[in-house]
Amino acid sequence: MNGQLTTLISWIGANDLKAKETQTLGPILSTLKAESFDSVELLYNYPENRVKPYIEWLKTQISIDVSSHSASLSSPVHFGEIYQKAYQHLKRLQESNKPTSILLSPGTPAMQAVWILLGKTRFPCEFYQSSIEEGVKRADIPFNVSAEYIPAATSLSTDKLHALSGLEAPIDAAFDDIITQNPFMLRLKQQAQILAKRNIPVLIYGETGTGKELFAKAIHNTISRKDGPLIVLNCGAIAPDLIDSELFGHVKGAFTGATSNRKGVFEQADGGTLFLDEFGELEPSVQVRLLRVLEDGSFIPVGATAQKVVDIRLIAATNRDLSTEIAEGRFREDLFYRIAIGVLHLPPLRQREGDLQLLADSLLSALAEQDEVLLGKKLSVDARNIIISQSWKGNVRELRATLLRASLWSEGDELTATDIRQALFSREPSTSDETMLDVSQGIDINDILTDIKVRYVKKALEVSHGHKAQAAELLGLKSHQVLSTWMQKYGIN
Known part of the structure; x- marks a missing residue:
């Protein structure tokens, strides 16, 4: 100090x-x-x-x-x-x-x-x-926002800046809003559209920022329930002692601070869809109380004696491996199978080959539609190379926030490599290997090794312009036959 x-x-x-x-x-x-x-x-x-x-x-x-x-x-x-x-x-x-x-x-x-x-x-x-x-x-x-913020941001109102910074998917999101040309993602969109037509629970897996809420809202807006309410609850953001009240509601006087009757999210979503984000964060004691309402739609608000019945479509999302959570006793197997009827695994952005530049252009266009001050912003070639080189651990959410920051303090119509670098949050190197995962939480070493192989093979093929012999040499492999075997095994084109 x-x-x-x-x-x-x-x-x-x-x-x-x-x-x-x-x-x-x-x-x-x-x-x-x-x-x-x-x-x-x-x-x-x-x-x-x-x-x-x-x-x-x-x-x-x-x-x-x-x-x-x-x-x-x-x-x-x-x-x-x-x-x-x-x-x-x-x-x-x-x-x-x-x-x-x-x-x-x-x-x-x-x-x-x-x-x-x-x-x-x-x-x-x-x-x-x-x-x-x-x-x-x-x-x-790692940037001076107050100095570099001025060129575009001075024309933005506070309300407009809030809207631009918002991370939520639009309430009227449709499957056309899911921008991709990646074959795996296109297949996921088709699967989600099939699930949307059936009144069954859906479980969406994916890292933070991969678009779980966008998929959930697109599913809701496709089915007959689209005219009903869509209620979103982040299970990880609610204090454990308030989760029952949030889910099922309470009556006046049920506990200190309950000054009036309050509907929980199940009742609020009656006739529509309930989206429980961060579903894997729910405590086991809460999980068991969810089973009944998922079986027959019935529940009792906190402090009440009369039972209520609702008709909802449930969509849950998590970034946790619930199979591992079940094996280690942190998640109920019966609840998992009640939810996991329709399952969607959203890949991280680093595995969506061919989507980075497409998404960057789409996100810039979306920002421009929200405020004309940002109209006409384009990425230079060097800026695109910077974007392609990043791992984007925060996925689409991090990419969008970076483009917004770069657009706000860029003085010209072209976003340069310098604009993008300044907009990125640099991570300080730690004394330990920053690529290390927390082994105390359990890891799958084979999956990690597979992910490393896939990433480096793709990068080597990109650098060598698809020349297998040269790519194999860059990777230190004895022959391109080994590379071909890996490509076939891991589904690399």
């Missing part, structure tokens, strides 16, 4: 609340002990009865001023509401002339994204991160 005392502001996260219960530190306390601040401002979207004991405990651990502020949100991933709450408190601190630092670690990815946006544009701040693995450290965001 260079001797200058500042105020630290942060959302209170689940790991912080657990810290009080387990007598560990958590991200907030870890940061306050590792760095010097004269006060801390905490925002929270949890019930008072969970936050108040944590605040009282935190005050016994540190000797600086602690201020807490309820920031009620309809959803912990609602960008607009998060922006308003964070903006309000950062503006207050700025007006009081308090130098401010932001702790990024607690909260949802949406909260972290809004912190970065505000802390690099309206209220210049220092950023901190805290993790068990790497401790507390300053987070260097």
